[in-house]
Amino acid sequence: MSLVIKDLHASIEETPILKGLNLEIPKGEIHAIMGPNGSGKSTLSKVISGHDDYEVTSGSVTLDGEEILEKDVDERSRDGIFLAFQYPAEVPGVSNANFIRAALQARLPKGEELDAVAYYKNLYSKMDVLEMDRKFTARAVNEGFSGGEKKRNEILQMMMLDPKYCILDETDSGLDIDALKIVAKGVNAMRSPERGFLIITHYQRLLDYIEPDHVHVMSDGQIVKSGDKSLALELEEHGYDFLKEGELTNA
Amino acid sequence: MAQSSILESTPETPTQFPTWFSEQQQQAWADFQSLPMPSRGDEVWRFGNLKQLDFSEFTEKETSDIHFQIPSLPDGVICLPLEDALQSHSDLVQEHFMKSETRLGSAKFTALHKAKVKSGLFVYVPDGVKVADPIEVSHVLSGAHQTIFPHTLIVTGKNAEVSVIDRFSSANEDDAGLCIAVNDLIAGDGSKLTYCTIQELNTSSRMIQVNVTNVGRDAHATAFITNTGAQWARNESVSMMTGEGAHSDMLSCSIPSGTQQYDQRTYQHHASPHTNSDLLYKNTLYDTSKTVFSGLILVDEGAHYTDAYQTCRNLLMEDTTEANSMPGLEINADQVKCSHGSTSASISDEEIYYLCARGIPPQQARRLIANGFSTEVVERLRNEKLEEIVLQAIERKFALV
Numbered sequence: 001m002s003l004v005i006k007d008l009h010a011s012i013e014e015t016p017i018l019k020g021l022n023l024e025i026p027k028g029e030i031h032a033i034m035g036p037n038g039s040g041k042s043t044l045s046k047v048i049s050g051h052d053d054y055e056v057t058s059g060s061v062t063l064d065g066e067e068i069l070e071k072d073v074d075e076r077s078r079d080g081i082f083l084a085f086q087y088p089a090e091v092p093g094v095s096n097a098n099f100i101r102a103a104l105q106a107r108l109p110k111g112e113e114l115d116a117v118a119y120y121k122n123l124y125s126k127m128d129v130l131e132m133d134r135k136f137t138a139r140a141v142n143e144g145f146s147g148g149e150k151k152r153n154e155i156l157q158m159m160m161l162d163p164k165y166c167i168l169d170e171t172d173s174g175l176d177i178d179a180l181k182i183v184a185k186g187v188n189a190m191r192s193p194e195r196g197f198l199i200i201t202h203y204q205r206l207l208d209y210i211e212p213d214h215v216h217v218m219s220d221g222q223i224v225k226s227g228d229k230s231l232a233l234e235l236e237e238h239g240y241d242f243l244k245e246g247e248l249t250n251a
Numbered sequence: 252m253a254q255s256s257i258l259e260s261t262p263e264t265p266t267q268f269p270t271w272f273s274e275q276q277q278q279a280w281a282d283f284q285s286l287p288m289p290s291r292g293d294e295v296w297r298f299g300n301l302k303q304l305d306f307s308e309f310t311e312k313e314t315s316d317i318h319f320q321i322p323s324l325p326d327g328v329i330c331l332p333l334e335d336a337l338q339s340h341s342d343l344v345q346e347h348f349m350k351s352e353t354r355l356g357s358a359k360f361t362a363l364h365k366a367k368v369k370s371g372l373f374v375y376v377p378d379g380v381k382v383a384d385p386i387e388v389s390h391v392l393s394g395a396h397q398t399i400f401p402h403t404l405i406v407t408g409k410n411a412e413v414s415v416i417d418r419f420s421s422a423n424e425d426d427a428g429l430c431i432a433v434n435d436l437i438a439g440d441g442s443k444l445t446y447c448t449i450q451e452l453n454t455s456s457r458m459i460q461v462n463v464t465n466v467g468r469d470a471h472a473t474a475f476i477t478n479t480g481a482q483w484a485r486n487e488s489v490s491m492m493t494g495e496g497a498h499s500d501m502l503s504c505s506i507p508s509g510t511q512q513y514d515q516r517t518y519q520h521h522a523s524p525h526t527n528s529d530l531l532y533k534n535t536l537y538d539t540s541k542t543v544f545s546g547l548i549l550v551d552e553g554a555h556y557t558d559a560y561q562t563c564r565n566l567l568m569e570d571t572t573e574a575n576s577m578p579g580l581e582i583n584a585d586q587v588k589c590s591h592g593s594t595s596a597s598i599s600d601e602e603i604y605y606l607c608a609r610g611i612p613p614q615q616a617r618r619l620i621a622n623g624f625s626t627e628v629v630e631r632l633r634n635e636k637l638e639e640i641v642l643q644a645i646e647r648k649f650a651l652v
Contacts, residue, residue: 049608077610089605093623102619103609140623157609 001064002026003048003081003165003196008059010047017043019221020059025165028193032207033200034232035218036240041200042086044218045169049083050076063165078107080164084154084171091141096153097123099141100160107161126159130186147174155186166190167198172206184209204236219243254310257398257429262366265334269341275348279365286359295356298543298575299514303457303483304360309429312397315370315390316422322384328413329375330386333402336373344373347406347437351463355487355516361461364400364431371402374415378408378439385414385447385636392430392452393422403434407442407470414445414634418644420480421453427482428456435463438470440494445473447637449644451480454509458484466526468494475632477641478505478513479648489518492526492554501530504628506621506645507540508652517546519559524584527558533628534565535621536572537652548580548589555584561591566624568617568652570597618649 003025010018017040025031035041047054048061050073061068068076091099100123105114123137130152142150151171158166168187172180187197187210199210207215207229215232217225217240224243225231254260262280264273289296289304321330329340336344353361372388390401405415419430430452438444450458458481466472478484490499505513519528534542544563565574576593598620606616622645629641 051604072613073604073607074610074612074616077608083608085605085608089599089601091602091605091620091623093627094619095623098619098623099606099609102606102611102615106610106612106615161609 003198004060004062005048006060008047008061009057010043010054011057012043012054016057017054017221018047021222023216023223025196025198027164027196029213030191030197030199030210032212032215032232033198033218033223034202034215034235036243039218040221041218042169045083045167045198045200048167049073049081074106077161082158082161082163082166084151084158084166084168086170086173088142088150088154090143092143094141095138096141097137100157103157103161123160126156129159129189130156131182132156148176148179151175151183152179155183159186159190163195165196165198167200169200170202171199172201172203180206181209204232207232217243256307257309257311257363257367258307260311265369268334268337269345271341271345272337276366279362283359283362283366286362288359289356293356295516295545297545297577299485300483300512303512306398306429309396309398311367312394312399315399315401316393317370317401318389318391319372320387320389322382322386324382325380327377327380328382329373331373333371333373333404334369340373340375343375343406344404347404347435349433349435351435351465351489351491353461353487354489354518355461357459357461357485357487360431360459361433364402364433364461368400368402368433371404372415372417374405374413376407376411376413376442379410380408381412382414385416385634387416387418387640389418389420390430391420391422392428392456393426394428395426396428397426398429398431401430401432403432403446405435405444405446406437406439407444408439410441411439412443414447414637416447416449416637416640418449418451419458420451421456424453425455426453428452430456430458432458432460434460436465436472436474438464438466438472440468440470442467442470444470445475445632445634445637447475447477447632447641449477449479449641450484451644451647453480454482454511456481460484460486462486462488464488464490464499466490466492466494466497466499469496470494471498473500473502473632475637475641476503476505476515477644478503478507479644481511483512483514485514487516489520490528491520491522492528493522495523495525497523497526499528500631501528502628502631503532504625504641504645505533505542506535506537506625506648506652507542508537508648510539512541514543515545517561519546519548519561521548521550521554521557521559524553524555524557526554528560530561531628531631532563533625534563534574535568535624536565536574537568539571541573543575544593545577546579546591548582548591550580550582550584550587550589552583555586557584558588560589563593564624565593565595566621567595567597568621622649
């Protein structure tokens with residue numbers, strides 16, 4: 001059981017960004033993708049989630065054997081894909097509690113109503129893990145949230161929706177060390193043999209708190225190097241200069 | 252015998268009504284006949300649809316269909332059908348009945364209302380008395396081209412408190428009806444008066460509603476308008492802050508769809524110092540619907556330390572909708588805080604994508620956002636029971652679009 005990306009090519013407004021990307025994330029594993037700006041990391045996360053600004057020109061993405069590229073964004077989410085956004089949207093007028101509730105309701109069979117009491121109990125317990133104040137339930141989704149609050153809110157949604165595969169797009173950006181530790185705590189609490197993670201990050205720092213099984217380097221729309229967690233340390237020390245020097249050792 | 256048009260039939264005031272009332276009806280009929288029809292050049296009808304004002308096909312409905320749901324009332328509170336109050340409390344009704352001129356364009360039609368009105372609600376809450384639960388009134392329109400002229404008159408004494416909700420609906424989906432309603436709200440010193448309307452007529456019907464609120468010293472009045480029905484609805488709302496320290500909330504939530512048109516005109520009149528008013532009108536437009544909002548804040552000379560706010564927000568659910576906003580203010584005093592503004596926006600693709608990325612289907616995501624947009628103004632009612640009733644009406648509409 002895994003999320004398998006095969007020879008994925010994708011463009012935005014005719015400009016190719018992903019150029020034959022291959023990656024397999026089995027359940028139970030945490031994979032990290034690192035790479036310089038503009039290498040296509042965020043595009044990869046958007047393409048997997050189904051953002052319609054991106055056109056997939058060839059390749060496949062299968063979730064436990066099932067092709068998802070033809071499916072709509074909401075359907076992919078219900079199938080078990082979760083993307084924690086780098087820049088989560090603000091949704092004025094919709095309370096956080098109602099938003100998460102609607103997302104859970106969308107997963108129930110038609111005619112079945114979510115148990116409100118159990119829902120709030122669950123929500124509050126997850127918020128406690130993330131050290132989020134209860135007032136965030138009544139506030140409009142991400143509206144006026146600080147950068148750190150938005151990221152915590154992403155992790156809260158991830159914990160509530162119980163996805164099969166989680167993609168975290170630069171969740172560490174804009175976080176101070178305390179917030180980073182709390183976010184890592186949420187992610188680590190969700191580590192399970194039943195769940196795979198893809199963590200996109202610029203910095204090794206996050207990986208001190210969320211220990212990856214595999215680290216990949218992305219450059220110009222492809223995975224150009226893969227290794228274990230020591231690769232992240234190596235990158236931290238030497239940077240991405242090796243990419244220019246042509247010392248490419250493909251995975 | 253074929254009934255004649257409301258434009259031609261002279262009023263027949265029931266004989267049991269007081270003389271002053273029948274005289275006023277005769278006078279109003281004369282006024283109606285002499286007042287000009289609104290025309291293209293009238294500023295208060297700018298962007299308005301004058302074609303909707305042809306009422307020649309309409310006849311007067313013989314009997315009114317009004318249902319009252321009256322909570323338990325403390326001693327001294329008068330809550331009666333207007334026709335009963337005219338007989339039992341003639342002086343009290345006369346003191347307050349339609350005392351203000353109609354300023355926002357429908358003078359001719361308020362004269363028609365005055366000439367023809369036979370039914371409605373009269374509420375009087377004496378000094379210091381508080382009515383806990385809302386008084387609910389339901390007006391049902393039935394029969395082809397039938398017209399009703401419901402009147403709501405609410406008077407609160409010093410430090411009294413009351414809330415009233417008027418609901419307008421149609422007996423069936425087809426009959427084109429006409430409702431010309433007038434509400435007079437007189438909030439006595441230190442009182443709290445909350446009035447709420449829900450207009451859910453069928454989409455063949457038309458509605459004119461003229462609301463005049465008079466707010467006394469340190470009193471707090473709230474007038475809330477909900478529009479989800481009718482082919483065309485025109486709301487004219489005036490709030491006059493006559494007493495020092497008066498506060499007025501003017502709120503509206505409208506959700507037009509199909510070819511529905513809502514035309515709303517407002518007037519926040521600050522006649523005394525230290526008064527404040529806060530207006531928030533929200534429209535959520537679907538299909539090829541159209542709205543007009545025109546608001547004026549007037550701060551009289553001497554009405555210093557006035558705070559006045561006026562906001563109209565339009566959520567455009569389709570790019571085929573049309574929302575016209577004309578905010579305005581005129582300030583003749585010092586130490587005044589005023590703001591006015593209007594916005595029109597559609598839901599951004601990024602918002603929809605975000606909600607969809609959590610598994611919410613796009614249609615539902617749009618509804619969730621639209622619902623949240625409306626809920627924001629409903630919560631300003633700050634009255635749980637009324638909020639619940641209005642939110643149910645909004646839900647009924649969202650289920651259809």
